[in-house]
């Protein structure tokens with residue numbers, strides 16, 4: 001029989017023997033490959049149906065024995081399975097066409113046994129003949145009944161056992177397997193046949209008009225073959241399988257008159273066969289890349305058994321009688337379609353890990369010997385190729401470190417292991433250094449992931465700037481590392497107040513645990529009362545224009561470097577923190593100065609109150625003295641021998657008292673004037689100190705948190721904090737007043753510089769006036785409100801009439817000179 005050369009699924013047709021052969025309609029070609037069907041058209045009506053078909057197949061078995069059928073179809077598949085190929089022999093056709101007969105045959109008749117027993121016989125005969133290989137045979141028998149899978153090699157006691165078996169289909173690298181299906185070892189033909197008969201007894205058989213023993217299920221008898229070479233040391237072996245498939249027959253319910261269970265079974269059978277036809281249709285169509293294998297259990301299980309890498313042979317069983325001509329045509333059509341399914345069989349080679357290791361060991365041994373020989377030939381001796389010892393690795397690490405430090409120019413390369421160790425060591429050093437650097441920066445800065453950082457809208461990378469803060473707020477890659485260094489975006493920053501609070505709590509806890517000393521030497525917050533190390537304001541004793549100067553010590557820079565990680569808090573919160581840390585000493589000086597100023601102001605107020613009282617007394621005494629004088633003049637003056645006016649004792653006392661009061665007044669007023677100068681001086685100190693504190697804070701804030709956008713302008717700070725308590729610098733009514741003015745001016749920012757300059761000028765003018773003019777000198781004639789709330793006015797002369805009175809507001813240093 002001529003064979004098709006193309007790699008396609010092989011398809012044969014086998015006819016069931018019958019006495020009613022439809023010779024009028026069906027004939028076979030001389031080539032034993034062709035079946036011709038001639039349909040007789042109806043004489044009465046116009047019939048457009050096709051009447052003649054010619055099906056060309058790989059072979060037609062008409063009146064062919066079981067033995068011949070197997071020899072033609074099965075033998076080759078079995079032989080190739082032993083070589084490592086997967087094979088499938090499948091019987092397809094209408095019910096009663098002889099599928100089970102072809103596949104299994106009569107159990108009672110040895111001569112009429114089918115493909116499966118013959119395949120087993122041939123298999124074991126071949127295994128026994130192939131002495132160079134060892135084979136392991138396993139048998140599985142699967143039934144698919146009503147789209148449920150059943151292991152026929154397990155004992156079934158009830159229909160519910162179907163569910164209990166819980167078989168499922170799995171796939172691994174394109175190979176399909178049934179999870180839970182038992183594979184029984186069969187060391188001989190007899191053992192294999194026993195399994196076949198055991199499975200046959202478990203098959204679901206039904207009865208209908210066309211077949212008394214109709215298969216109501218699809219059955220797949222699987223022979224798993226594992227083949228290893230005995231002689232060869234090859235670590236590969238093959239695992240292959242033969243699927244011998246006896247499909248349930250399609251049936252027309254009108255013909256079989258199936259009812260009840262049989263009808264339901266027939267429905268499942270027809271449905272699954274139509275899915276199979278669909279899959280075959282897709283496989284045979286080159287334009288279709290996808291087949292719906294999972295549409296039924298049958299198609300899914302047969303996924304790797306129809307064409308592809310599998311040797312596939314199908315026997316189309318037909319029942320060549322007139323009454324079954326439609327089913328015959330249908331079967332032959334399906335057979336023709338199956339012939340188009342491509343098949344590219346490949347050997348299923350598996351690598352044996354145990355044998356592979358043995359082979360590698362052997363090869364390793366040979367290579368070592370080869371290397372030793374090579375070293376001898378090139379006069380290389382004393383070279384070890386064994387894994388490096390701890391000591392050797394330690395020395396290599398030392399060499400690497402010296403190489404990095406520049407103390408070693410080159411390595412002496414001895415073997416590949418050493419080169420590997422050098423690279424590994426360098427990699428380890430590189431990673432360790434990288435981690436150290438990252439940790440160091442994380443301790444100091446807020447590091448954000450570079451990728452995230454780049455994605456943030458409006459995020460700016462602050463550059464290296466601002467003197468000592470070159471490493472503060474810088475952004476970008478660090479030696480090409482994967483993190484960016486810079487300021488986290490606002491939404492990435494943690495709750496600032498919470499962070500500050502946490503920092504403070506930590507600091508307090510540290511203070512407690514260390515008895516007031518900082519537990520963390522790296523903390524930027526020195527303990528209260530400790531020697532200031534970073535920034536201090538110092539008064540120059542020798543300089544009349546006393547200046548505060550910021551003194552930077554080495555520890556200052558060190559302190560900046562060792563600042564703990566922080567997330568930018570609000571400037572207000574940060575200012576509080578600043579006053580507790582970097583600005584501690586400055587703030588301390590500021591507070592001391594303010595305390596002195598307050599004390600002076602209190603003295604000033606007390607003195608003013610006393611002066612006013614003296615003034616009242618003077619006025620009263622003067623009135624009394626005037627009255628006495630008028631009385632005396634009215635009564636007529638008395639003169640003594642020397643011609644001097646004689647006054648009575650009361651008038652004398654009044655005059656003396658008036659003189660005394662005037663003296664007191666002058667003394668007090670001098671004191672008041674001096675005190676005012678001191679206050680002015682103290683006020684200047686406080687102002688300078690305050691400005692310095694804010695400037696230092698601004699620098700500190702920028703160093704720690706600025707992302708480059710914040711220039712740290714003091715006025716920004718002032719104007720950005722509109723609540724009175726945000727900056728605790730202001731506790732003075734006048735300062736509050738000035739601040740309030742600033743806040744009001746915020747509504748008209750353009751006028752801010754002008755207004756501020758105006759205020760400063762006024763303040764300076766008033767204090768100059770206050771310190772240069774006294775009650776006996778020409779005083780300003782207009783009332784001016786000073787920065788401190790002092791009001792100076794009127795023209796005060798030396799005359800007692802023009803002695804100034806000083807009004808004092810209750811409770812505060814705010815005074816008014818009338």
Ligand SMILES: Nc1ncnc2c1ncn2[C@@H]1O[C@H](COP(=O)(O)OP(=O)(O)OP(=O)(O)O)[C@@H](O)[C@H]1O
Pocket residue numbers: 015016017093094095096097098099100101102211213214215216247248249250317
């Ligand atoms: N080639 C053959 N030689 C002798 N008898 C045959 C042959 N083919 C089929 N038969 C007989 O036909 C009957 C039906 O055959 P079989 O049960 O194998 O059909 P089937 O296609 O498997 O039907 P179903 O799909 O219903 O199971 C059986 O009694 C069988 O012995």
